[in-house]
Amino acid sequence: MTRARDVPAAFCAAILALAxxxxxxxxxxxxxxxxxxxSRLDAFQETITRDEFTSLLDRVYAPGxxxxxxxxxxxxxxxVATSEGSWQLRxxxxxxxxxxxxxxxxxxxxxxxxxxxxxxxxxVHIAIDPGHLGGPWAxxxxxxxxxxxxKPVQEGDMTLLVxxxxxxxxxxxGARVSLTRTKASPATSLRPEKLRKQAAASLADxxxxxxxxxxxxxxxLLFYRTAEIRARARAIxxxxxxDAVVCLHFNAxxxxxxxxxxxxxxxxxxxxxxxxxxxxxxxxxxxxFDMLSKLLxxxxxxxxxxxxKISKPMAAASRLxxxxxxxxxxxxxxxxxxxxxxxxxxxxxxxxxxxxxxxYLMNGKLTYARIxxxxxxxxxxxxxxxxxxxxxxxxxxxxxxxAAHFAR
Numbered sequence: 001m002t003r004a005r006d007v008p009a010a011f012c013a014a015i016l017a018l019a020x021x022x023x024x025x026x027x028x029x030x031x032x033x034x035x036x037x038x039s040r041l042d043a044f045q046e047t048i049t050r051d052e053f054t055s056l057l058d059r060v061y062a063p064g065x066x067x068x069x070x071x072x073x074x075x076x077x078x079x080v081a082t083s084e085g086s087w088q089l090r091x092x093x094x095x096x097x098x099x100x101x102x103x104x105x106x107x108x109x110x111x112x113x114x115x116x117x118x119x120x121x122x123x124v125h126i127a128i129d130p131g132h133l134g135g136p137w138a139x140x141x142x143x144x145x146x147x148x149x150x151k152p153v154q155e156g157d158m159t160l161l162v163x164x165x166x167x168x169x170x171x172x173x174g175a176r177v178s179l180t181r182t183k184a185s186p187a188t189s190l191r192p193e194k195l196r197k198q199a200a201a202s203l204a205d206x207x208x209x210x211x212x213x214x215x216x217x218x219x220x221l222l223f224y225r226t227a228e229i230r231a232r233a234r235a236i237x238x239x240x241x242x243d244a245v246v247c248l249h250f251n252a253x254x255x256x257x258x259x260x261x262x263x264x265x266x267x268x269x270x271x272x273x274x275x276x277x278x279x280x281x282x283x284x285x286x287x288x289f290d291m292l293s294k295l296l297x298x299x300x301x302x303x304x305x306x307x308x309k310i311s312k313p314m315a316a317a318s319r320l321x322x323x324x325x326x327x328x329x330x331x332x333x334x335x336x337x338x339x340x341x342x343x344x345x346x347x348x349x350x351x352x353x354x355x356x357x358x359x360y361l362m363n364g365k366l367t368y369a370r371i372x373x374x375x376x377x378x379x380x381x382x383x384x385x386x387x388x389x390x391x392x393x394x395x396x397x398x399x400x401x402x403a404a405h406f407a408r
Contacts, residue, residue, distance in 0.1 A: 046092045063331055126177050127179070137186070188231035199216075202218055233346070236349075246310075249359075251358040271307045276342050291343075303353040320360070
C-alpha cells in the first residue's frame with residue numbers, strides 16, 4: 001500500500017510516464033538511416049538556454065512551428081519524441097552558467113592567430129566535398145548531358161577539378177585541406193544491387209508502386225544520393241574532423257533529354273546553410289536527431305558568417321543574380337539575398353559548419369559556353385566580358401571568401 005507521504009512522488013512519476021508515452025513516436029526512419037542513439041546528445045545538457053533554443057528552432061531549424069508535434073518545451077527543459085518514449089534536454093539557467101559546447105570543430109574566435117601574414121590560414125582545417133561522383137557514374141546520377149558533338153557536361157568531374165584548384169589555393173595560404181574524394185569513385189562500399197530491399201521499402205514509404213523499373217531507379221538513387229553522402233559524413237565526423245566543410249556543386253535546371261538538352265538564357269547563384277525542417281521531415285526520428293545535433297552543436301552562426309564572406313567575391317566574379325526559392329522548402333535567415341537555409345542530407349550530417357555552394361547553371365547558355373572552353377590560363381571573352389576559366393573563377397572566389405572569414 002502506498003503511504004500518504006509517498007503519494008506526491010508516485011503521482012509525479014505517473015504523470016511523467018504518461019507524458020512520455022503521449023509524446024512517443026513510432027520508429028520511423030528515412031532510408032539507410034541508423035536508429036538514433038539519443039544518449040549521444042546528453043553531452044549537450046545545460047549548454048543552451050531556453051531562449052536560445054527556441055529562437056534557433058523558430059528562426060532557423062523548424063520555422064512555422066514545425067517542431068511542435070515532436071518537441072515540448074517548458075521553462076527548464078525540452079522533451080523530444082523518440083521511438084522509445086522521449087529524450088529530455090535540460091536548459092542552462094543563463095548564458096553565463098551554460099556549460100561549454102562539445103565538438104571537434106573550432107570557431108573563428110577560438111583559433112590561434114597565424115604566425116605570419118603571408119599564411120593567413122595557418123592553423124585552419126578545411127574539408128572540401130566535391131559534389132556527386134562523375135566519371136562512369138555521371139549518367140546514373142543524371143548529372144550528364146551533351147549538346148551535339150560538344151564535350152559532355154559531367155558535374156562530378158567539374159566539382160572535382162574546382163576542388164583540386166581550391167585545395168592548392170588554400171594550402172598556399174597555410175590551411176590544412178582534406179577532400180572527401182580525390183577521383184570519380186564512391187566512398188561507400190554499397191552498390192545499387194545491394195539496395196533493392198531498401199529501395200522497395202522506400203517506395204512503399206512514398207506510396208509508390210514497387211515495379212522492377214522503380215526498384216532499380218530507387219536503388220540507384222539510394223546508392224549515389226544517400227549511401228554515398230552518409231559514407232562521406234562518417235569520414236568527416238570521425239576522422240577528418242575539420243573546422244568547416246565547403247560543398248561544391250554546379251547548379252542546373254531541368255534540361256529534358258540528355259542528348260538534346262534545353263539551354264537557358266537566365267542564370268543565378270545561391271548558397272545554403274542548414275535549416276528549414278518541415279513537420280513532415282521531423283516525423284522521421286533520424287531527422288529530429290540530426291536537427292538537434294546541428295542546433296545544439298551551434299554551427300549556425302559560423303555557417304552563416306562563412307557563407308556570407310564567400311558569397312561576396314563569388315557574386316562579384318560570376319556576375320550572377322541571386323536565386324529565389326518559391327517552393328517553401330527553404331527560408332531566408334538574414335538580409336543576404338544569396339543565402340538560404342535548407343535541409344539537405346550533407347549539410348545536416350556533417351557535424352561542423354557547412355557552406356553549400358550552388359553557382360552557375362550548367363545548362364545556361366553562358367555557363368555551357370564556358371564549360372566547353374575548358375580550363376585555361378589568363379582570360380577569354382564571353383559576351384564581351386574577359387573571364388577566367390569557370391573553374392579558376394569558382395576556386396579563386398571561394399578561396400578569397402574563406403581567407404576573408406578566417407582573417408584574424
